[in-house]
Amino acid sequence: MLCEECGERQAEVLVTTVVGGESVTRHLCRECLKKYQAGDLQAVLAAVLALMTQKEKQPEITCPHCGMAFSEFEKSGMLGCAECYQAFRAQLTPLITKVQGRAQHAGRRPRLSAEEQERQQKIEALRTQMEAAVAVENFEEAARLRDEIRAMEPAREAEA
Amino acid sequence: MNDIVVSSRVRLARNYDDLPFPHKMTPEQGDACVVRTLEALRDVPESYRFIPMKNEGDMEKKALVEGHLISPDLLLRKEGAALIRSDGAVSIMINEEDHLRIQAFAPGENLQAAAENAFRVEEALAGRLNFAFDGQLGYLTACPTNIGTGMRASMMVHLPMLTLFKQMGKVNQVAAKLGLTIRGIYGEGSEARGNLYQISNQVTLGRTEREISEAVSAVARQLTEMERTFRERTLEKDSVGFLDQMFRSYGLLSNARRMQEKEFMAHWSNLRLGAAMGKLPVTTALCDELLTKGQSAQVQQAAGKPLTNREIDEKRSDLLRRALTGGE
Numbered sequence: 001m002l003c004e005e006c007g008e009r010q011a012e013v014l015v016t017t018v019v020g021g022e023s024v025t026r027h028l029c030r031e032c033l034k035k036y037q038a039g040d041l042q043a044v045l046a047a048v049l050a051l052m053t054q055k056e057k058q059p060e061i062t063c064p065h066c067g068m069a070f071s072e073f074e075k076s077g078m079l080g081c082a083e084c085y086q087a088f089r090a091q092l093t094p095l096i097t098k099v100q101g102r103a104q105h106a107g108r109r110p111r112l113s114a115e116e117q118e119r120q121q122k123i124e125a126l127r128t129q130m131e132a133a134v135a136v137e138n139f140e141e142a143a144r145l146r147d148e149i150r151a152m153e154p155a156r157e158a159e160a
Numbered sequence: 161m162n163d164i165v166v167s168s169r170v171r172l173a174r175n176y177d178d179l180p181f182p183h184k185m186t187p188e189q190g191d192a193c194v195v196r197t198l199e200a201l202r203d204v205p206e207s208y209r210f211i212p213m214k215n216e217g218d219m220e221k222k223a224l225v226e227g228h229l230i231s232p233d234l235l236l237r238k239e240g241a242a243l244i245r246s247d248g249a250v251s252i253m254i255n256e257e258d259h260l261r262i263q264a265f266a267p268g269e270n271l272q273a274a275a276e277n278a279f280r281v282e283e284a285l286a287g288r289l290n291f292a293f294d295g296q297l298g299y300l301t302a303c304p305t306n307i308g309t310g311m312r313a314s315m316m317v318h319l320p321m322l323t324l325f326k327q328m329g330k331v332n333q334v335a336a337k338l339g340l341t342i343r344g345i346y347g348e349g350s351e352a353r354g355n356l357y358q359i360s361n362q363v364t365l366g367r368t369e370r371e372i373s374e375a376v377s378a379v380a381r382q383l384t385e386m387e388r389t390f391r392e393r394t395l396e397k398d399s400v401g402f403l404d405q406m407f408r409s410y411g412l413l414s415n416a417r418r419m420q421e422k423e424f425m426a427h428w429s430n431l432r433l434g435a436a437m438g439k440l441p442v443t444t445a446l447c448d449e450l451l452t453k454g455q456s457a458q459v460q461q462a463a464g465k466p467l468t469n470r471e472i473d474e475k476r477s478d479l480l481r482r483a484l485t486g487g488e
Contacts, residue, residue: 077303077304078181078257078302078303079302079303080180081179081181082175082177082292082294082300085297086294096297096304096307096365099305100304100307100308100363100365100366101363101366102363102365102366103297103366104296104365104366105295105297105298105307105309106365106366106368107308107311107368107369110286110290110291111283111287
């Protein structure tokens, strides 16, 4: 294998560098290793960083509501609006789990409006009816109930 | 436990669901956030003092920070404002990192009272306005480190002996395992002036508000036991030396004519230690009152005019003498 630094000589050593908490392993030749050991870290770092940014060259995701890019969050640690949590859910979930240890809210919830409570109770009643219909193999009725429930549920945003 | 726990505090972070987080708001949105909060609180029975940051003098703002009623961060926010309840037990910061930071305070070990107060305010607002909430992530905040309950429960504890015997490193490790942090309140960096620390939860998601409060209380109880053990042991070993240290500080605080804040904090710690152990003719409540009143901006505010550093130090010692000896 050729040296990943100069791309000319044969690689003989394996160097692991930790950048931003991520370790990057590279194969280097003796000449380039010398340069590295001599303290020419900057060159090596630049090379490693170039490698990493290359790896991360994915299309930028932005929040459709406030327009904030995910890369901005990575820099500041702050989200732009409540909708950002929806827009970046896939990226945020592992991060949140790491920081918080858990990923499911267990505390208080906003009190539901009377309207919302009524709606949820209706859906619950329809579900029970639907299960009863399935139990007696009245699938036609079950399908009708299923559609009725669907119509009452809030419109779900299309999964990306 | 009030020999060791000075005060309890609960802070709730909440955001309105239709506005961007403060750091992304236009000035108009920032003002709108303030206005709707004021309107929603118009009908509550308690009265609040409204303090917009842009109109407030530097001295007043600093005094509020020293009293822990607002954070230093709020001072930097153009559209930042605070609502302070007339009894000082509740403060609401508007447009800090989140739209709302509702804080409630209680003297001594009383997280429950603080939490009840904070949630009463939160419910009054939630009855009129919608907060950003997600079924999985709970209440949504500008920084993901506050999501879920949005709650930070904390206790201010006085730990002179654990500090003296270099136990704080060990204590910190134990706390970290439980999802809590302990850090100095006064002073910067690793310095904990007055040997005062704040225990608070770091994790806000996946636990109930009660679990969070209980974890903080449990660690506070543990620290109380440890601190008491060290106090008793020191008293057994060299009671004269220990008493000498307390009485010297008492003597200085009761007699000095010019005292700097740093010196005040060092002696204050001995004063409270002596008060908590029943060795000095002072109550812990008085000590805690002096702790706030003796801070520089508070001294200045009480004087009602700008003072030089030297004048502040003189006014501080006047205040201390009057409080401790009743004389002039």
